[in-house]
Amino acid sequence: MIEKIKLEDLKKENILAFGEIYQGKLHPSSLEILTPLKEIAEKLDKSLILVCLADSLESIHDLESLKKSLADEVWFIFHSKLRDFKDDLYARVFIEIIKSTNPYGVFFPATLIGVSIAPRIAGVLNLGLCAHVNALEIENNQIIMARPTYGENIIAKLTSKTIPVMATISIGAFSPKTSEKTPVFKEVIFPENFSWESALKVRSFRSSKKKPSRLSTAKVVVAGGRGLKNKENFQKLFELAEILKAEVGATRPVCYEGWVEEERMIGVSGVTVKPKVYIGFGISGALQHTAGMENSEFIIAINTDKEAPLVKMAHLSLIGDAKKILDLLLKKLKR
Amino acid sequence: MEKIIVCIKGVPKPGTVKVDPETHTLKRESMELILNPNDRPALEMAIRLKEKYGAEITVISMGPSNIIPLLKQAYALGIDQMILLSDRAFAGADTLATSYVLARAIEKLSPFSIVLMGLKSIDGETAQVPSETAGLLGLPSLINIKELKKEDDKWIAIRENEYGEEEIEVESSLLASVSPQAFDYLRPPSLKRLIEVKEKEPLIWTASDIQAEPEKLGLKGSPTQVVDVFEKKLEMKGTILEGEPQELVEKFIEVLKEKEIIKI
Numbered sequence A: 001m002i003e004k005i006k007l008e009d010l011k012k013e014n015i016l017a018f019g020e021i022y023q024g025k026l027h028p029s030s031l032e033i034l035t036p037l038k039e040i041a042e043k044l045d046k047s048l049i050l051v052c053l054a055d056s057l058e059s060i061h062d063l064e065s066l067k068k069s070l071a072d073e074v075w076f077i078f079h080s081k082l083r084d085f086k087d088d089l090y091a092r093v094f095i096e097i098i099k100s101t102n103p104y105g106v107f108f109p110a111t112l113i114g115v116s117i118a119p120r121i122a123g124v125l126n127l128g129l130c131a132h133v134n135a136l137e138i139e140n141n142q143i144i145m146a147r148p149t150y151g152e153n154i155i156a157k158l159t160s161k162t163i164p165v166m167a168t169i170s171i172g173a174f175s176p177k178t179s180e181k182t183p184v185f186k187e188v189i190f191p192e193n194f195s196w197e198s199a200l201k202v203r204s205f206r207s208s209k210k211k212p213s214r215l216s217t218a219k220v221v222v223a224g225g226r227g228l229k230n231k232e233n234f235q236k237l238f239e240l241a242e243i244l245k246a247e248v249g250a251t252r253p254v255c256y257e258g259w260v261e262e263e264r265m266i267g268v269s270g271v272t273v274k275p276k277v278y279i280g281f282g283i284s285g286a287l288q289h290t291a292g293m294e295n296s297e298f299i300i301a302i303n304t305d306k307e308a309p310l311v312k313m314a315h316l317s318l319i320g321d322a323k324k325i326l327d328l329l330l331k332k333l334k335r
Numbered sequence B: 001m002e003k004i005i006v007c008i009k010g011v012p013k014p015g016t017v018k019v020d021p022e023t024h025t026l027k028r029e030s031m032e033l034i035l036n037p038n039d040r041p042a043l044e045m046a047i048r049l050k051e052k053y054g055a056e057i058t059v060i061s062m063g064p065s066n067i068i069p070l071l072k073q074a075y076a077l078g079i080d081q082m083i084l085l086s087d088r089a090f091a092g093a094d095t096l097a098t099s100y101v102l103a104r105a106i107e108k109l110s111p112f113s114i115v116l117m118g119l120k121s122i123d124g125e126t127a128q129v130p131s132e133t134a135g136l137l138g139l140p141s142l143i144n145i146k147e148l149k150k151e152d153d154k155w156i157a158i159r160e161n162e163y164g165e166e167e168i169e170v171e172s173s174l175l176a177s178v179s180p181q182a183f184d185y186l187r188p189p190s191l192k193r194l195i196e197v198k199e200k201e202p203l204i205w206t207a208s209d210i211q212a213e214p215e216k217l218g219l220k221g222s223p224t225q226v227v228d229v230f231e232k233k234l235e236m237k238g239t240i241l242e243g244e245p246q247e248l249v250e251k252f253i254e255v256l257k258e259k260e261i262i263k264i
């Protein structure tokens, strides 16, 4: 049984996190973002609330993972009109909750849905919104957020002057954790006069044909950057990947060059990987890239430059021409 | 006739961004400005809509006067009107302050039927400006659309998200960001228009032209603040091997065996 509670009776001044439910499935990043937020909430002595919008309790497949989540409470808003994701309606529901519970912080996973509604809310309420942060800390009772910026290894620390503090959190930046303590589930009852209408009507949905990338869960990743010089050399990574049962990853410039599809981009704008072994051919190791692979268990770098950041970060670095080493390696392994 | 508004951004050409090691600020002199590549599909979509339904396209961009050549590039592709939103008070804007200026300008251009933007810039890369501007305008928004067409009085959009594609119907005017993968083909500039645009200059709108409240502009109007910029220190932790490729590859294979990636 879950307790029903009126919007105005909800606990105030919490840290809210968006629990993204799409067609009954909870997006895993909704649980990931609870990991840093739990620490923040404890330090600030606030409750951590996961807010989920769906058409009904029965439609949610992942209640078990919600029960084990780090949240202190899970608030559900159920309405048949919430079955499809509608930017304007979802944002309005959140705005009602923000107006009536005065949260200290509101956070979203940086999924396309998160990035659809968080800025709408920020725009309507005139709030600051930090984008794609991958670290959060408390200094002088203030939430400080960090994200990589341009330049090779520069990190910017951001704050937001407005309350609630709002941010989207990079997908894959944190690992989900479970808690022994089951969160309290509450169904929030909205006022009679709240309008559930939307200017958008979802007519149909077609599940993506693209196979979900196996890159993020691969045990071995072979990645290539500009140091491989051309597309032809880059393509040889696929041969190596087949032998090593690995997935191929890439840096952003080579995706933009068209050497490989963007789905294979590793880093802040792409996928986060945590393989047992990561092998980088001709990759400098800019922060935007390493943010997506720094938790790899063992890192091997192949680079002509001893000073390249990835070389410094790697467990093993081979100083030499990426193409030559790749060719030789393939020759030996094929034998 | 329909009016379509496209918002474009000038971004530093990748590779030309240099950070001053002392002050930790961007060295603006070394930067070369280009049209945000993700805005090209938005321009392409607007021009296709114009060809299909007849429309007038206005391109707006907020920034200093060195983005005028980028507005002219858009003109050469086939847009009709160029507006530069430029005022010293706009400098240092975060996404909220940027969206505020765009929203004021869009409001001044109303009535319009569609506002298109890129999914995200390649420098700030927040992807926030489209929905934030829509929030300020109270306009419905969709991000990452691949197609847009009309059916009677309705707009029908195909939106792509992590799960698949949705077909969405919208009854009113709409603000949308266009997927970078929306088109296989992006038209080149027309020669005729390239010559034509030499004679043209964009309209320039300042803060007072869009009746903007001064406290909502630029750095002052930006709630997010950069409090610190620092370099991530990398400690040397691994083995660095130099030598003949032959030797290096032998060592490489040894390690792969050790890690049980390949069998002995």
Ligand SMILES: Cc1cc2nc3c(=O)[nH]c(=O)nc-3n(C[C@H](O)[C@H](O)[C@H](O)COP(=O)(O)OP(=O)(O)OC[C@H]3O[C@@H](n4cnc5c(N)ncnc54)[C@H](O)[C@@H]3O)c2cc1C
Residues within 6 Å of the ligand: A149, A150, A151, A152, A224, A225, A226, A227, A228, A250, A251, A252, A253, A254, A265, A266, A267, A268, A269, A270, A281, A282, A283, A284, A285, A286, A287, A288, A289, A302, A303, A304, A305, A308, A320, A321, A322, A323, B122, B123, B124, B125
């Ligand atoms: C907002 C923003 C977001 C970004 N997001 C991402 C992201 O998600 N993922 C990402 O990867 N990047 C991202 N980038 C780009 C990132 O900053 C770097 O520019 C990029 O990672 C560099 O790619 P690279 O290592 O292939 O190229 P380079 O930096 O050019 O490095 C090439 C390397 O190859 C070495 N090399 C040269 N010749 C040889 C040779 N013959 N043999 C061996 N080595 C050789 C060089 O010494 C150098 O270290 C982003 C940038 C911005 C501004």
Ligand SMILES: Cc1cc2nc3c(=O)[nH]c(=O)nc-3n(C[C@H](O)[C@H](O)[C@H](O)COP(=O)(O)OP(=O)(O)OC[C@H]3O[C@@H](n4cnc5c(N)ncnc54)[C@H](O)[C@@H]3O)c2cc1C
Residues within 6 Å of the ligand: A128, A129, A130, A131, A132, A148, A149, A150, A156, A158, B007, B008, B009, B010, B036, B038, B039, B060, B061, B062, B063, B093, B094, B095, B096, B098, B102, B116, B117, B118, B119, B120, B121, B122, B123, B124, B125, B126, B127, B128, B129, B130, B224
């Ligand atoms: C490294 C870095 C980090 C930043 N982090 C944040 C942050 O966390 N929060 C925050 O609020 N701001 C942040 N900013 C500031 C933000 O980038 C600027 O406000 C910028 O003016 C707009 O954001 P964007 O480039 O991310 O645009 P996006 O939202 O990524 O751009 C999407 C689309 O909006 C349109 N658009 C964007 N800017 C303009 C413009 N000036 N004129 C016309 N159309 C435009 C274009 O169609 C573009 O394709 C950051 C900037 C940098 C460089």
